[in-house]
Amino acid sequence: MTDHYAHWTKQIDGARIAHQIEQLSEIGRTPQGGVTRLAFTREDAAGRARLREWMSAAGLQVQRDAVGNLIGVLRGKNPDAPILACGSHIDTVVNAGKYDGIVGMLCAVECARVIQANGGLNAPLHVINFAMEESARFGAGYGFGSRVMTGAEISKQELFARDRSKVLLARALQELKGWETGAKIATERTALAAAHKDIDASRYDWTRVRAFLELHIEQGPVLERAGKPLGIVTAVAAPTRLQIILNGEQNHSGTTPMPLRHDALAAAAEMILAVERLANEFAAQRVVGTVGMIQAEPNVMNSIPGRVELRVDIRSADADAKRACVQSITRALEWIASKRGIGMELETLTDETPIAFSDAVIQSIERVCAAQNLDALKMPSGAGHDAAHVARVAPAGMIFIPSRGGISHDPREFSTPTEITRGARVLLGALAALDSTNPKDPRADSRTI
Ligand code: HGY
Ligand code: MN
Ligand code: MN
Numbered sequence: 001m002t003d004h005y006a007h008w009t010k011q012i013d014g015a016r017i018a019h020q021i022e023q024l025s026e027i028g029r030t031p032q033g034g035v036t037r038l039a040f041t042r043e044d045a046a047g048r049a050r051l052r053e054w055m056s057a058a059g060l061q062v063q064r065d066a067v068g069n070l071i072g073v074l075r076g077k078n079p080d081a082p083i084l085a086c087g088s089h090i091d092t093v094v095n096a097g098k099y100d101g102i103v104g105m106l107c108a109v110e111c112a113r114v115i116q117a118n119g120g121l122n123a124p125l126h127v128i129n130f131a132m133e134e135s136a137r138f139g140a141g142y143g144f145g146s147r148v149m150t151g152a153e154i155s156k157q158e159l160f161a162r163d164r165s166k167v168l169l170a171r172a173l174q175e176l177k178g179w180e181t182g183a184k185i186a187t188e189r190t191a192l193a194a195a196h197k198d199i200d201a202s203r204y205d206w207t208r209v210r211a212f213l214e215l216h217i218e219q220g221p222v223l224e225r226a227g228k229p230l231g232i233v234t235a236v237a238a239p240t241r242l243q244i245i246l247n248g249e250q251n252h253s254g255t256t257p258m259p260l261r262h263d264a265l266a267a268a269a270e271m272i273l274a275v276e277r278l279a280n281e282f283a284a285q286r287v288v289g290t291v292g293m294i295q296a297e298p299n300v301m302n303s304i305p306g307r308v309e310l311r312v313d314i315r316s317a318d319a320d321a322k323r324a325c326v327q328s329i330t331r332a333l334e335w336i337a338s339k340r341g342i343g344m345e346l347e348t349l350t351d352e353t354p355i356a357f358s359d360a361v362i363q364s365i366e367r368v369c370a371a372q373n374l375d376a377l378k379m380p381s382g383a384g385h386d387a388a389h390v391a392r393v394a395p396a397g398m399i400f401i402p403s404r405g406g407i408s409h410d411p412r413e414f415s416t417p418t419e420i421t422r423g424a425r426v427l428l429g430a431l432a433a434l435d436s437t438n439p440k441d442p443r444a445d446s447r448t449i
Helices: 014-025 042-057 102-117 144-149 169-181 188-201 222-226 264-281 319-340 359-371 386-390 417-435
Strands: 061-064 070-074 083-088 125-129 209-217 231-236 238-247 288-297 307-316 343-351 377-381 396-401
Touching: 014 042, 014 102, 014 417, 042 061, 042 070, 042 102, 042 125, 042 169, 070 102, 083 102, 083 386, 083 417, 102 125, 102 209, 102 417, 144 386, 169 188, 209 359, 209 386, 209 417, 222 377, 231 359, 231 386, 238 264, 238 319, 264 288, 264 307, 264 319, 307 319, 319 343, 359 396, 359 417, 377 396, 386 396, 396 417
Parallel strands: 083 125, 083 209, 209 396, 231 377
Antiparallel strands: 061 070, 070 125, 231 396, 238 307, 238 343, 288 307
């Protein structure tokens, strides 16, 4: 198969991308060698400032929407042609690796640089850095910036979410905006109204977009175990996230006989094991269940814990299996709470539907992989990505590169410069292929499962 775009893709400068990854990873470096650049913090602002410099240097006209999404624009030869878009995120979880989101974002900028150096595409190119992709700071749904851009409802409960320092999400949004634009920072009291106004102002018109592509590290072991150099993502698992508050009875740990106890932490322990057991029962449908957060009060050695808060993350690309598993888990938690005489408040923080990517975009990526003699594997994504939110409103697709040992959200996260450069070349090839006027319009078939 002829690689019509080889003259472009060989201009991808892998060394530049590798250098930028290292530079970005210095911002928010942790003692363990990881990176913590939580969304809307000073570290995030510093990382975004560095990214903006690279986007401008690549020839992109960078705009910032009111919630902080950065949109770099490269004019096309035909300004009225449907837009091609690509991008990812650069905010991180706590003590993260240096590749999650960052690889896709920097490779998108490098593609823009090569495209600009070669006179541009027929279509306008939009390179997007989505704000707050990670839910690590405020613990609700992931992909805040992409949900805002794609018109998803942002609940008051999410805007009122607080981080560990009790900062309101709505206020953190205003702080970043104040640092980056000089706008007056809203007070906590006025932050909610200001946030709603900024959200409404940040809806992006995806009807102008022909296709959106995101390159990302796999964050799992599938490609490495299959010995494949690349993944073409078919679907993205979606999370259902629960907040569980357990109200037992705080008491003296030395004087309270065992039969008289209502120990909220012991109940939580039984519930955590129930989540693991029941998720395992749906493992064949690739359901996963995790209790990643726990807070016990008063959290001292000689008091029986009276109150515990848990956060549960249940995911699958199979909507029916996920629903059945969530129902089983909910019943099990209710039974445990009742058996132990513990009060339980269960709140659904987010309940998203898995999505399938556009067949036309998947086929474009497949053709590019074949032209570049790459044996790619079609696979679902267990992790959530901004592209999953975009796929609800426009034809979208994703390209994966392998993660060493399948590790992610950890300082050991690693992909080689060769794998990263290979991913950038496929991303560039797919943008060029989608730019030509002849393929079937990808808008025809985006759908959810
Ligand atoms: O949670 C996720 O799947 C992603 O890392 N935001
Ligand atoms: Mn992540
Ligand atoms: Mn990511």
